[in-house]
Amino acid sequence: MTAEPATLPHAVVPPWRNLRVLRFVAQLATLLVVLLVGGWLAANLVDNMRQSRLTFGFGFLDATAGFDIGESLITYSATDTYLSAFVVGLSNTLAVSMIGIVLATILGVITGVARLSRNWLVNRIAAAYVEVMRNTPLLVQLVLIYAVMIQLPSVANSIALPGAIFLNQRGVSMPRPVAEPGFGPWLLLVTVGVTVTVLAHVFAGRREEAGRPAIGWRRVGWATLGLLVVGGWFVTGTPFSLDVPVQQRFNFVGGLTISPELTALVVGLVIYTAAFIGEVVRGGIQSVRRGQIEAANSIGLSDMQTLRLVVFPQALRVIVPPLTSQYLNLAKNSSLAIAVGFADLFSVGKTMANQTGNPVSVIVLVMGTYLAISLSTSLAMNIYNRRVQVLER
Amino acid sequence: MSRRISMPLAVLTLVIAACTTAPPTPTATPAPTGGPTAGPTAAPTSPAGALLATIQARGQLICGVNGGLQGFSFLDNTTNTWSGFDADFCRAVAAAVFGDATKVEFRALGAEARGPALQTGEVDVLIRNTTWTAGRDSSWGNFAPTTFYDGQGMMVNRTLNPDAATLEDLAGATICVQTGTTTELNLADAMRVRNVEYTPLVFDNIDATYEAYTQDRCDAVTSDRSQLVGRRSGFTNPADHELLDVVMSKEPLGPVAPHGDDRWFDVVKWVVFATFQAEEFGITQANVAEMASTSADPGIRRFLGVQPEAGEIALGLGLADDWAVDVISAVGNYAEIYNRNLGPDTALALERGPNELWTNGGLLYAPPYR
Numbered sequence: 004m005t006a007e008p009a010t011l012p013h014a015v016v017p018p019w020r021n022l023r024v025l026r027f028v029a030q031l032a033t034l035l036v037v038l039l040v041g042g043w044l045a046a047n048l049v050d051n052m053r054q055s056r057l058t059f060g061f062g063f064l065d066a067t068a069g070f071d072i073g074e075s076l077i078t079y080s081a082t083d084t085y086l087s088a089f090v091v092g093l094s095n096t097l098a099v100s101m102i103g104i105v106l107a108t109i110l111g112v113i114t115g116v117a118r119l120s121r122n123w124l125v126n127r128i129a130a131a132y133v134e135v136m137r138n139t140p141l142l143v144q145l146v147l148i149y150a151v152m153i154q155l156p157s158v159a160n161s162i163a164l165p166g167a168i169f170l171n172q173r174g175v176s177m178p179r180p181v182a183e184p185g186f187g188p189w190l191l192l193v194t195v196g197v198t199v200t201v202l203a204h205v206f207a208g209r210r211e212e213a214g215r216p217a218i219g220w221r222r223v224g225w226a227t228l229g230l231l232v233v234g235g236w237f238v239t240g241t242p243f244s245l246d247v248p249v250q251q252r253f254n255f256v257g258g259l260t261i262s263p264e265l266t267a268l269v270v271g272l273v274i275y276t277a278a279f280i281g282e283v284v285r286g287g288i289q290s291v292r293r294g295q296i297e298a299a300n301s302i303g304l305s306d307m308q309t310l311r312l313v314v315f316p317q318a319l320r321v322i323v324p325p326l327t328s329q330y331l332n333l334a335k336n337s338s339l340a341i342a343v344g345f346a347d348l349f350s351v352g353k354t355m356a357n358q359t360g361n362p363v364s365v366i367v368l369v370m371g372t373y374l375a376i377s378l379s380t381s382l383a384m385n386i387y388n389r390r391v392q393v394l395e396r
Numbered sequence: 397m398s399r400r401i402s403m404p405l406a407v408l409t410l411v412i413a414a415c416t417t418a419p420p421t422p423t424a425t426p427a428p429t430g431g432p433t434a435g436p437t438a439a440p441t442s443p444a445g446a447l448l449a450t451i452q453a454r455g456q457l458i459c460g461v462n463g464g465l466q467g468f469s470f471l472d473n474t475t476n477t478w479s480g481f482d483a484d485f486c487r488a489v490a491a492a493v494f495g496d497a498t499k500v501e502f503r504a505l506g507a508e509a510r511g512p513a514l515q516t517g518e519v520d521v522l523i524r525n526t527t528w529t530a531g532r533d534s535s536w537g538n539f540a541p542t543t544f545y546d547g548q549g550m551m552v553n554r555t556l557n558p559d560a561a562t563l564e565d566l567a568g569a570t571i572c573v574q575t576g577t578t579t580e581l582n583l584a585d586a587m588r589v590r591n592v593e594y595t596p597l598v599f600d601n602i603d604a605t606y607e608a609y610t611q612d613r614c615d616a617v618t619s620d621r622s623q624l625v626g627r628r629s630g631f632t633n634p635a636d637h638e639l640l641d642v643v644m645s646k647e648p649l650g651p652v653a654p655h656g657d658d659r660w661f662d663v664v665k666w667v668v669f670a671t672f673q674a675e676e677f678g679i680t681q682a683n684v685a686e687m688a689s690t691s692a693d694p695g696i697r698r699f700l701g702v703q704p705e706a707g708e709i710a711l712g713l714g715l716a717d718d719w720a721v722d723v724i725s726a727v728g729n730y731a732e733i734y735n736r737n738l739g740p741d742t743a744l745a746l747e748r749g750p751n752e753l754w755t756n757g758g759l760l761y762a763p764p765y766r
Contacts, residue, residue, distance in 0.1 A: 051516070069581045071596045073570075081584035153613045157556075172613060173570065253569040253615045254595070263613070264597070344599045344608065353600065354575045357508045360535050 052363060061368065063359040064089070070354055072346045074262055085355055092351030093372060099265070099347065100334040100376070103272040107333060108326075110273060111280025116310070118285045129281065136278035142339055144275060149267040149343040158254055167247045169255055172263065176248035179259035185239030192239075196231035200224035264345040268337065276333045280326060287322035288314055319391040327384035331377050338373070348372060447660040448493070448714050451520055456499050459486035460519035463504025464602055466626040467737050467744045468525050471504075478502045481737040482523040484727045485543060485651060485668070489521060492667045492719045497726035507577050507602075511536045514654050521664055522652040525620065527578050532652070538661045541668045542650040545750040545759055547643035548582050549621035551628065555636050557615060563590055563642055570595045572614035574605045582645040583618050616640075620647045622738070622746060629743035663713055669762035670720045673699060674729035676753055676762065681728035688721055699765045709765070730760065 018024045052059065068088040071081045076094045079087055117129035136144070153172045156162060161171040169176045203224025207217035236242065248258030291314050299309040340347035352369040356362040451457055461469035461482050469480040478486075478500075487497040505513050505524055514522045514537045525546075526532070528539040550571075552560050560566060563586060573580050575598045587594055597614050599605040606627050609617040617624070621639060628634045651668060653661040674680070677696050679687050688700040697705040701717035710717045727733055730753075738746045752758025 069584055070598075071580075071584045071587075071594075073596050073598065081581075081588060153608065153611045157612055172611070251568055253566075256568060341600045342604075344597055344604065346598065350575070350598070350600070353508065354580070354598070357511075357575065358581065360511055360531070362508075362512060 048363075058361065059364050059367075060361075061364060063355075063361055063364075066359075068355070068358070070358065072351065073344075074265060074346055085359065088351055088355065089348075089368070092346060092348040095346055095351075096334075096337055096340075096348040097376070099269055099272070099337045099340070099345075103269055103276065103333050103337065104330050106269070106273045107276040107280055107329070110277035111329075112284050114277055114281030115284025115288065118281060119288060133278045133281050136275055137282075141271065141275045141336055142342060145267060145271040145339055145343055148271050149263065152263040152267050155263075158250065161250070161255075167245075167258070169248060169250070171255075173254055174260050174262040174266065176255035176258050176260045178245040178247045179257075180243045181246045182243050183241060186242040189235045189239040189242035192231045192235035193228075196228035199227045203227075262345070264340070264343050267343050268340050268345050268347075271339075272333055272336055275336070276329055279329050279332070283322055283325045283329060284318070286325075287318035290321045291317045316391070320388075323384065323388040323391055327381060327388070330380055330384065334376055334380060335373060447520065447654070447657040448663060451493060451660075455494070456501050457486065457490045457493060458501045458503055458518070458520045459483075459489070460503050460505045460510055460513050460522040460524050461486065462524045463502070465525060465623060466629055467622065467742065467746075468626060469502070469504075469523075471502075479737070481544065481733060482525060484733045484737065485523045485671075486521070488671060488723045488727045488733075489523075489651075489664060489667050491722040491726035492663065492670075492715055495716060495719075495722045497722075507574060514652055517654060520654070520660075523650075525623065525649045526652055527620075528648045528650055529578060537652040537654045540651040540653060540661070540665045541672075541762075542648035542759075543668055544622065544649040546620040546622050546647035546649050548579055548586075548618060548645040548647055549624050550616050550618045550640045550642060550644070551609075551624045551637050552616045552640060553612065553636055554638050556612065560616075561640060563587065563640070563644075564592055566594060566616055567592045568594070569615035570597055570613070572597050572599070572605050572609045572617040574598070574602050574619065575600050577619070578645070578647070579619050586644040618644070620649070622649075622744075625744050625746055659714060663715065666713060666765075667723060669765070670699075670723050671727070671730040671733060672753065672760045672762040673765060674720070674724050675731045675760075676755065679724055679729060681725055681732055684721055684724040688718070695765075 064086040065084055067081075068083055068085045069081055070088070072079055072088060072091050074095065075091045076098060077091060079091045114129050114133060117125050118133065120126045120129070155170060155172040158171050158173055161169040161176075163169055167178050201224075203220045207220035207224075210217050210220070246257050246259075248255040248260065250256075254260070295313055295317065296309055299313040304312065337347055338349035341350040341353065344350075349369060352365050356365040359365065461478070461480075463469055463471065465480070465482075467480055469478060469482040469486075471477075472479045483502065486500050486502065490500045491497040493499075503513070503519055505519070505522070510522055510524055510526060511532070513519050515535075522537070523543075525544070527546075528542060533539050550563065550566070552566075557565075571583065571594050573583055573596055580596070580598065583596065597608060599608065606617065608614055610631060619627075621643070624639055628637050631637060651664050653664045674684075677687075677693075677699065679696070679700070684700070687696060688702060691697060691700070691702075694705050698707070698709070700706075700721050701710055701719065703717065706717055710719055713719070716722070728736070734748065734751065735741065738744050748758065750759045752760065754761040
């Protein structure tokens with residue numbers, strides 16, 4: 004870029020042969036083309052919308068939604084506004100994405116390590132899982148999982164599992180903890196216990212780093228935590244009770260019920276994305292030079308220690324960037340919820356588009372929201388990525 | 397190097413050339429919501445009468461239908477033809493315009509696609525079991541007379557719920573409903589005024605909705621009563637399912653013509669009235685030709701376009717004098733259309749109820765044709 008091929012010294016280059024001028028013109032032309040095409044598309048949209056008398060605006064968000072939503076993390080009823088309905092959809096999407104990302108990461112790392120296992124069976128099972136999941140469409144997998152889930156027994160013939168957990172085609176019903184008056188103080192005691200334990204560990208770590216024995220500091224931390232949790236339980240007088248699901252005429256009432264729609268969506272997203280994450284992890288581990296592992300073995304580290312202390316820290320810098328795009332995929336793929344009847348952002352958005360007769364505005368709103376979710380995920384992952392990169396010395 | 401830069405330059409030149417030769421006429425491109433539109437479609441803001449001329453020039457009527465609803469509009473797999481009550485009204489309009497009921501292109505539309513399809517001019521007329529509401533009348537198009545007076549009902553599986561009789565009995569139940577319908581809103585309203593807790597299970601797709609219901613994922617399914625009966629006829633055990641004796645809403649279903657062309661709206665409106673009027677006159681598919689040649693009744697002669705009584709009414713509509721003859725000989729009068737698709741001899745076997753002529757205590761009433 005910098006060193007121009009030296010032509011004749013002092014030769015005056017005419018502008019049409021001057022590389023810098025030509026490059027500038029080429030970039031300007033490309034920019035113009037992009038702007039022109041973009042502007043033309045926008046003008047086309049505006050013109051067509053005017054002709055079809057479709058309006059653009061977000062005034063409808065204050066109007067009453069009028070429709071009910073089956074599953075919601077926050078309180079919502081049909082008398083609330085479209086904005087509330089939208090927030091319900093958003094919170095459902097965020098919940099599914101977060102649970103999905105955590106589970107997919109765990110399953111993905113296990114898969115990636117299993118793919119490299121010297122155990123033939125483990126290795127083959129992991130390979131088969133990855134190939135099947137990666138090479139079939141997610142939508143098909145979701146519909147299949149959902150179809151299987153609603154084949155479970157009816158509510159009347161629920162499978163009762165220990166601990167008042169009931170499994171039927173309407174989902175899994177389980178006891179739900181309900182906070183009692185003593186919950187606040189108890190939580191405070193637990194927080195104190197956790198803080199003490201963390202501090203004890205940090206202190207012990209510092210001593211070890213300085214070459215002194217940690218003595219019993221760690222054990223002191225754990226003991227304090229245990230004492231506060233158990234002792235606090237009796238002192239505050241049972242901080243929470245359990246709301247046990249009871250079978251009624253149609254469904255289980257009370258407790259916590261996880262619907263088959265949510266389960267199908269999360270399970271589908273997790274096993275699909277984990278297959279990709281598995282490959283990312285495998286690639287990352289394989290990128291660590293063999294010499295590193297041999298060196299770790301030679302200083303007497305166990306296989307697990309080698310993986311945890313030597314391989315993973317170095318593999319992470321290769322893993323994190325492609326992992327970010329898998330997280331983004333998972334969040335975006337959650338919009339397939341509409342196929343299994345789960346009220347996510349896109350599903351609620353579609354209902355809104357329909358009932359308000361304002362599809363363009365709603366779709367723009369939904370797209371903007373997905374964009375915001377993706378960009379925040381990217382940002383967080385980039386910050387993390389910077390931290391795990393090997394520092395050049 | 398010169399190769400590298402000449403590409404963008406060439407593209408730019410092309411774009412400039414395209415812009416100058418074709419002045420800004422973005423109207424020529426299909427509307428963004430229109431989807432794969434085939435054939436010329438008139439802009440909704442066209443001058444009065446233009447849509448009829450456009451349709452005649454195209455030689456085919458584009459009619460938006462449901463496509464998945466037994467009795468109303470569905471593609472018959474054995475004969476590979478469109479059947480149903482709504483499909484027959486599409487044919488009636490085509491018969492009036494062309495004198496030929498086969499000149500219809502049916503376009504199956506999802507619940508949420510029908511409004512935009514009408515607004516953007518993708519279809520000439522929407523006959524898709526669509527409920528006439530003030531909101532739709534003001535934003536989608538003009539509603540022709542109601543062809544089917546329906547009401548929202550609730551269906552339950554009697555083998556599982558032998559004694560549920562009212563909506564209150566469904567407290568705590570899971571209810572399947574399709575998104576993008578008035579049904580979804582009516583359900584919320586009906587349950588709220590009764591203070592009944594329920595869990596809605598909402599699907600985008602009509603088949604998924606009924607699939608979930610037949611798999612017992614939900615305790616009840618709600619929709620227009622005609623649709624419930626129509627879908628029930630396709631179940632493995634139709635006899636197990638029963639409609640509760642509740643009507644949650646008024647659902648007048650009828651054809652919709654796009655806004656902005658009153659003359660075309662008049663055509664659609666009078667085709668529907670013609671089917672009512674023919675039943676009232678006792679004109680059927682079998683006797684229409686004979687009536688036209690032998691009847692002495694001036695009302696019938698005027699209706700069937702026999703001069704001199706008929707005068708210039710048909711001219712005002714932009715149709716041939718004997719358009720009503722074409723309609724009746726193609727699809728028959730209202731009773732014939734009804735009985736063929738929904739009547740006692742069909743799988744649906746729907747009572748006519750409010751869909752009787754006003755002379756029989758029903759709601760069907762055509763203004764005088766004169």
